[in-house]
Amino acid sequence: SLTINKGAVEFKNVSFHYPESDVPVLRNLSFSVKPGETLAILGSTGSGKTSLFQLVPRLYDVTEGEVLVDGKNVMNYPIEKLRKGIGVVPQEAVLFTGSITENIGWGKEDATSDEIISAAVDAQIHETVEKLPNQYDTRVGQRGVNLSGGQKQRLSIARALVRKPKILMLDDSTSALDLKTEGKLLKALRTYSCTTFIITQKISTAMEADHILLLDDGAVEAWGTHEELLNTSPLYVKIVQS
Ligand code: TTP
Ligand code: MG
Structure with missing residues (x-):
């Protein structure tokens, strides 16, 4: 179809x-x-x-x-x-309560860890994630670490890229x-x-x-x-x- x-x-x-x-x-x-x-x-x-x-x-x-x-x-x-x-990155980046991996993989639950990292590298957020307390397992959203506007934007771009739109x-x-x-x-x-x-x-x-x-x-x-x-x-x- x-x-x-x-x-x-x-x-x-x-x-x-x-x-x-x-x-x-x-x-x-x-x-x-x-x-x-x-x-x-x-x-x-x-x-x-x-x-x-x-x-x-x-x-x-x-x-x-x-x-x-x-x-x-x-x-x-x-x-x-x-x-x-179609990968749409909205004007206001939306993060969910969960890990970085879950946030990038949202909507593509079969994404492998390599695919998540590769999307993060391309979105220019990988280096930031590496410096977080638990790297890709770090919790964001409610009761999670605080991220800047630009960091949220890049996570949101990584989420779109992992789907290879x-x-x-x-x-x-x-x-x-x-x-x-x-x-x-x-x-x-x-x-x-x-x-x-x-x-x-x-x-x-x-x-x-x-x-x-x-x-x-x-x-x-x-x-x-x-x-x-x-x-x-x-x-x-x-x-x-x-
Ligand atoms: P937008 O399409 O939101 O304009 P924009 O994206 O160019 O503006 P910005 O740079 O500030 O992001 O709005 C065009 C018109 O549509 C505006 O009069 C508001 C209206 N509008 C709605 O009524 N409902 C909506 O959900 C949106 C997004 C816009
Ligand atoms: Mg707009």
Whole structure:
């Protein structure tokens, strides 16, 4: 039956409003991303970046238009198969009460210890874990050790990586990382060859992407590479200069 094979993503005339309101938060979005490409999404607060993310694993369904994965409407996938192929790292990292291993392996209970460590290495959190009192057995969450915002973000990224997703979606998940650590992380992500959506506030991150989508009030303000946007989008130039 239908599973995600390659990770191509296409939005076709997508509009969206939340069920409890009729105010559109996304308006007529069309773009496509090839398997393995990276798309950086920029836009001011409330411009609809998180809302856009939610439509791919069907946390919400579009109100108009279509989201296609590998050329097929996401509505046609069994939802478990669809979600299995997509790693979503939410804007607020969520830790569960339990060990580091349990937190990384959450949702993939058959993950081996090697797979857990390898995901942690790539997410740039392994060295931190090694320094904890009981390393991977250290308890986090309630009555556990305290972790910084950036450490929680990286654990949450490791949780997505251990599933080897075809599509990886990072919602501002590197905001608390210094540039050097973020650089190492982005380099490690490339070895996964997954299609990557990355919401970011940093131009340095956007510059590395194959495409940049600049959202403004739920609509596409600009689409292209860093160089293209410098020439076509006054709003992008303003962000770069700020
Ligand atoms: P978001 O999609 O949350 O905007 P954003 O992710 O670009 O903003 P930020 O940089 O701050 O993370 O919001 C777009 C609009 O949708 C906004 O008016 C709030 C609304 N909204 C809801 O009504 N319900 C929701 O669950 C979410 C996520 C957003
Ligand atoms: Mg958001």
